Amino acid sequence: MLPVSEAFKAVMATVKDTGITTVLLEAAAGRILREQVLADRPFPPYDRVAMDGIAIAFDSYARGQRVFGVEEVQAAGMPRKQLMNLADCMEVMTGAVIPDLTDAVIPYEHLEAAEHEGFKRFTIKKNVVAGQNIHRMGSDVPAGKVLLGPGTRIGAPEAGVLASVGKAEVKVSALPRICLVATGDELVEIRATPEQHQVRMSNVYSIAAALHLLGIPASVIHLRDEPASMEQQLRPLLSKADVLICSGAVSAGKFDHLPQVLQRCGMQRVFHKIEQKPGKPFLFGTVNNGPVVFALPGNPVSVLLCYYRYIQPWLLASMQHMPEEQLFASLEKEVKFDKPLTYFLPVQLQHAPGARLTALPVTYGGSGDMASLLHADAFMELPPELNVFPEGAVFPVWKIR
Ligand SMILES: Nc1nc2c(c(=O)[nH]1)N[C@H]1C(S)=C(S)[C@@H](COP(=O)(O)OP(=O)(O)OC[C@H]3O[C@@H](n4cnc5c(N)ncnc54)[C@H](O)[C@@H]3O)O[C@H]1N2
Numbered sequence: 001m002l003p004v005s006e007a008f009k010a011v012m013a014t015v016k017d018t019g020i021t022t023v024l025l026e027a028a029a030g031r032i033l034r035e036q037v038l039a040d041r042p043f044p045p046y047d048r049v050a051m052d053g054i055a056i057a058f059d060s061y062a063r064g065q066r067v068f069g070v071e072e073v074q075a076a077g078m079p080r081k082q083l084m085n086l087a088d089c090m091e092v093m094t095g096a097v098i099p100d101l102t103d104a105v106i107p108y109e110h111l112e113a114a115e116h117e118g119f120k121r122f123t124i125k126k127n128v129v130a131g132q133n134i135h136r137m138g139s140d141v142p143a144g145k146v147l148l149g150p151g152t153r154i155g156a157p158e159a160g161v162l163a164s165v166g167k168a169e170v171k172v173s174a175l176p177r178i179c180l181v182a183t184g185d186e187l188v189e190i191r192a193t194p195e196q197h198q199v200r201m202s203n204v205y206s207i208a209a210a211l212h213l214l215g216i217p218a219s220v221i222h223l224r225d226e227p228a229s230m231e232q233q234l235r236p237l238l239s240k241a242d243v244l245i246c247s248g249a250v251s252a253g254k255f256d257h258l259p260q261v262l263q264r265c266g267m268q269r270v271f272h273k274i275e276q277k278p279g280k281p282f283l284f285g286t287v288n289n290g291p292v293v294f295a296l297p298g299n300p301v302s303v304l305l306c307y308y309r310y311i312q313p314w315l316l317a318s319m320q321h322m323p324e325e326q327l328f329a330s331l332e333k334e335v336k337f338d339k340p341l342t343y344f345l346p347v348q349l350q351h352a353p354g355a356r357l358t359a360l361p362v363t364y365g366g367s368g369d370m371a372s373l374l375h376a377d378a379f380m381e382l383p384p385e386l387n388v389f390p391e392g393a394v395f396p397v398w399k400i401r
Pocket residue numbers: 182183184186187199200201202203204247248249250251252253256278279280281296297298299300302367
C-alpha cells in the first residue's frame with residue numbers, strides 16, 4: 001500500500017505525450033494548444049476611432065475654434081480618408097480608421113449639432129485633449145509578439161485571439177482513446193427500471209462527464225462478474241485504447257475478479273491500494289504497447305476522488321498542458337479522522353473577505369454517498385499524520401467543478 005504522494009508520483013511517471021493533431025478553430029475549445037502563436041499585425045492594427053462622434057485637427061481647437069463643419073463620414077470598414085480643410089471635421093464611427101490629419105475624437109454626447117446653409121456642423125461643448133478617444137495602433141500588442149504558447153488550454157479569450165490572427169486551423173494535443181469499464185452484476189442500464197437488488201450504472205456517466213469537460217470522448221463497456229467473459233471482453237480493448245478506466249471489482253470480495261483478469265491480460269501492476277480514504281483499493285497498472293489501466297474502487301465518491309486526484313492530472317500532463325498551481329483553502333470547521341490514511345473530505349469552497357478561500361465540509365455519508373457531491377466543489381486533502389484538523393488550518397484542495 002502506497003502513500004498518496006508516492007502513488008501520484010508512480011501514476012505521473014507513466015505520462016506519455018498523446019501527440020499533435022490539427023483541428024478547425026471552431027472545434028478547438030477545451031483543447032491544449034501545441035504551437036506558438038504570434039501577433040501577425042499590431043493590436044489594434046491601425047489608429048482606431050474609439051467613440052462615435054467627430055474627428056478634428058486638435059490644433060484648430062487649441063487656437064480657440066469650437067464650431068466645425070462636417071466634410072465627410074469615416075465609417076468602420078472604409079479605407080482611410082483625409083480631412084481636406086483643417087478647420088472642418090469628419091464624422092467618425094467606432095472601429096473606423098482615424099482620418100488623416102485628425103488627432104482627437106469628440107463623442108456625440110459632447111457636441112451640439114446644427115445645420116447651416118444645408119451643411120451640417122457641430123459645436124464642441126466639453127474640454128478636448130489632444131489624442132483623446134483614439135486607440136493607437138500597436139498600443140495593446142506590437143506585431144510579432146508571442147500571444148500564446150504550447151500547453152495553453154483554449155478557452156473563450158484564446159479562441160478570440162486565435163481568430164483575430166487568422167488561425168483557422170490550430171495545432172492541438174491529440175486526444176487519448178479512453179474506454180470506461182463498468183463492472184458488476186448489480187448494474188443495469190440507466191433506462192432500465194432496476195429490481196430491488198440492482199442499481200443503475202452511474203460511475204461511467206460521471207467519469208464520461210468529467211472527460212467531456214476536457215473535450216475527450218470515451219467508449220463504455222459493462223463486464224459481468226465472471227472472469228472468463230471479463231477477459232474475453234477486455235482483451236480486444238488492449239490494442240484499441242490508450243487508457244482504461246475501470247470501476248469496481250478491485251477490493252476483497254469473492255467476485256472482485258478484475259485484478260487477476262487484468263493481470264492475465266498482460267497488465268503489470270504498478271500498485272494496488274493507496275493509504276487514503278476514500279479510494280483505498282485503487283489498482284494501477286500498465287500494459288506493454290497497450291493502455292495504462294486505472295482500476296478504481298466502485299464506490300461513486302471513490303471513483304470521482306481518484307479521477308480528480310490522479311487521472312485528470314495524468315490526462316492533462318499527457319496532453320502537455322501547463323501545470324496548474326495547487327489550490328489551498330482553510331477549514332471552516334474542525335474535522336476529526338483517526339485512521340493513518342490521507343482523508344479526502346468533500347467540501348464546499350467559498351471566497352471569504354480578503355480573497356481567502358475557505359472549505360466547509362459537506363454532510364457526507366461515506367464513499368457510497370454520491371449525492372453528497374452535489375453540494376461539494378472540491379476534496380480537501382487532510383494528511384495522515386494528524387487526527388484532528390482544526391478550524392482555520394490550511395490544506396490542499398482538488399476541485400471537482
Ligand atoms: N473486506 C473488504 N471489503 C471492502 C474493502 C476492503 O478493503 N476489504 N474495501 C472497501 C472499499 S474502501 C471500497 S471503495 C469498496 C470498493 O470495492 P470494489 O472496487 O470491489 O467495488 P464493488 O464492490 O464492485 O462496488 C462497490 C460499490 O460501488 C457500486 N458500483 C460499482 N460500479 C458502479 C457503477 N459503474 N455505477 C454505480 N455504482 C457502482 C457497487 O454497486 C457497490 O455498491 O469495497 C469495500 N469493501
